[in-house]
Amino acid sequence: MKKTGPIPDGFSALDGALAIGEVKITDVAAQAGETPLFVYSRALLSETFARLRAAMPQQLAIHYAMKANPFGPLLQHMNGLVDGFDIASGGELALAINAGVDPARISFAGPGKRDAELEAAIGHGVTLNCESEGEAERALAIAARIGKPLKIAIRVNPSFDLKGSGMKMGGGAKQFGIDEERVPVLVRRLIDAGADWRGFHIYAGSQALKADALIETQSQTIALAARLAEEAGVTPPHVNLGGGYGIPYFPGDEPVDIEAVGRALSAELAGRASILADTHFAIELGRYLVGEAGVYLTRVIDRKISHGETFLITDGGLHHQLAASGNFGTVIRRNYPVAIANRFDATAEDVQSVVGCLCTPLDRLSDQAMLPRADVGDLVAIFCAGAYGASASPANFLGQGPAAELLI
Numbered sequence: 279m280k281k282t283g284p285i286p287d288g289f290s291a292l293d294g295a296l297a298i299g300e301v302k303i304t305d306v307a308a309q310a311g312e313t314p315l316f317v318y319s320r321a322l323l324s325e326t327f328a329r330l331r332a333a334m335p336q337q338l339a340i341h342y343a344m345k346a347n348p349f350g351p352l353l354q355h356m357n358g359l360v361d362g363f364d365i366a367s368g369g370e371l372a373l374a375i376n377a378g379v380d381p382a383r384i385s386f387a388g389p390g391k392r393d394a395e396l397e398a399a400i401g402h403g404v405t406l407n408c409e410s411e412g413e414a415e416r417a418l419a420i421a422a423r424i425g426k427p428l429k430i431a432i433r434v435n436p437s438f439d440l441k442g443s444g445m446k447m448g449g450g451a452k453q454f455g456i457d458e459e460r461v462p463v464l465v466r467r468l469i470d471a472g473a474d475w476r477g478f479h480i481y482a483g484s485q486a487l488k489a490d491a492l493i494e495t496q497s498q499t500i501a502l503a504a505r506l507a508e509e510a511g512v513t514p515p516h517v518n519l520g521g522g523y524g525i526p527y528f529p530g531d532e533p534v535d536i537e538a539v540g541r542a543l544s545a546e547l548a549g550r551a552s553i554l555a556d557t558h559f560a561i562e563l564g565r566y567l568v569g570e571a572g573v574y575l576t577r578v579i580d581r582k583i584s585h586g587e588t589f590l591i592t593d594g595g596l597h598h599q600l601a602a603s604g605n606f607g608t609v610i611r612r613n614y615p616v617a618i619a620n621r622f623d624a625t626a627e628d629v630q631s632v633v634g635c636l637c638t639p640l641d642r643l644s645d646q647a648m649l650p651r652a653d654v655g656d657l658v659a660i661f662c663a664g665a666y667g668a669s670a671s672p673a674n675f676l677g678q679g680p681a682a683e684l685l686i
């Protein structure tokens with residue numbers, strides 16, 4: 279038997295079925311008329327945001343990194359909550375604009391921005407988080423050619439990383455950002471060229487659960503921004519402090535103590551160097567804002583036993599939930615939180631492995647978990663599916679195609 283991760287807050291049993299508030303997930307699946315299906319909850323998105331907002335310093339802007347989930351209706355909902363959006367491609371720019379996001383609230387990070395993407399972003403008045411000197415020169419030339427002002431911040435490759443993070447975007451040679459020591463010269467270059475220099479973007483890592491690590495990184499980030507500003511001799515209008523706030527996926531994971539992180543950040547901002555006195559600060563979060571508000575539903579289409587192990591074979595799989603299969607940035611495969619949605623309060627009495635319909639042994643959504651006994655027609659729920667699910671999985675693998683998505 280292998281343990282499963284903790285089921286996020288906000289899910290409960292109603293008449294024996296998995297529910298969010300008064301809404302039974304089984305009813306949602308029945309109304310949708312199809313599985314596999316991602317269900318995202320407006321109420322859970324709003325609750326998570328409200329708690330984070332209350333924990334963070336008032337003057338801190340909170341941005342949504344839409345790479346975590348670019349589903350249109352979800353973007354529209356987030357647009358009413360957050361202060362800004364971070365995009366990573368021209369495709370995400372189009373999705374954000376379609377969802378009604380004001381381009382003035384968008385920033386665009388990511389290495390390898392193509393000229394057409396730069397042109398679209400500059401044309402819409404998006405702030406570029408510039409990742410190299412070469413990109414800065416291309417952006418200056420494009421802005422001059424199309425006669426638009428260039429709003430540009432510099433993404434810094436910090437010499438530190440976010441300790442304990444699942445993905446590190448700083449602390450050594452990286453394809454992201456510009457090494458610290460080269461940043462002041464580029465600031466001067468951009469200002470001298472007449473660009474609207476927006477400040478710094480400093481993103482050190484992702485998926486950290488320990489408050490201490492986040493607090494230390496935020497402190498280092500503010501100190502770095504102050505040092506670079508001193509060296510460049512100019513106050514940055516904005517500093518994006520990155521994020522990296524994680525969510526519990528696996529057995530033993532504990533949620534981030536965001537109240538502690540918020541208190542420390544307030545103190546850090548209050549004591550910041552005078553060169554940053556007029557600077558606006560932001561954080562940019564993806565999975566923390568949306569990850570726990572989504573669940574992936576897949577129906578059992580066969581139940582079989584091989585060498586004593588029970589397999590629930592479902593109509594879904596890693597082509598929709600790659601991360602739950604352990605093939606998206608994890609070293610050791612562990613189980614996401616999982617449940618039988620139509621028997622949510624039944625006793626867990628049977629060790630069963632939930633697998634998908636793909637002909638690869640990688641397609642294992644949950645490995646030897648103790649669950650209520652499930653059979654053909656039952657509905658499996660994989661939690662923490664609100665981030666890096668539908669859009670970060672190879673939907674077309676084996677000709678399967680995407681899952682349906684619903685915001686309730």
Ligand SMILES: Cc1ncc(COP(=O)(O)O)c(C=O)c1O
Pocket residue numbers: 343345346364387445447481484485521522523562563564565566665
């Ligand atoms: C620049 C940047 N911003 C934001 C994010 C979002 O990370 P998360 O979903 O862990 O908050 C990432 C993740 O890769 C990133 O690279």
